[in-house]
Amino acid sequence: MPYQPVKAFLYAVVIWVVGFIWGSVVFMTPAVRAVAPIPDVSSNPAITFPIILIWTVLTLLLARSYLKTPPDKSREGLKLRDLCHRKFCFRSCCARLSFAGRI
Secondary structure, three states: OOOOHHHHHHHHHHHHHHHHHHHHHHHHOHHHHOOOOEOOOEOOHHHHHHHHHHHHHHHHHHHHHHOOOOOOHHHHHHHHHHHHHHHHHHHHHHHHHHHOOOO
16 A cells, blocks of 8 residues: 555546546647547557656656655655556556557
8 A cells, every 4th residue: 555545546537637628628629629530559649749848847746746755765655656657557558558459
């Protein structure tokens, strides 16, 4: 269990909400929604590439905030990653791959 499970879970929710909001903005904006797909990379690059950049910066900032106080920072970082990945990323990644026929 992570050092601060509630805080870790809330950080995972923040990351998910940011992606959800950006996806909603793109789908509600016809000009951005009409961006041509990049085969085998992204069906909607207007969502994919900004989210990769936003999540990278956001994850770095949230991880630094979370890892200020625990005594064993490297172990807590792995627990935080596992919690976030298990709760949100794993299911959506598997669903995307199985939907695309890759699993």
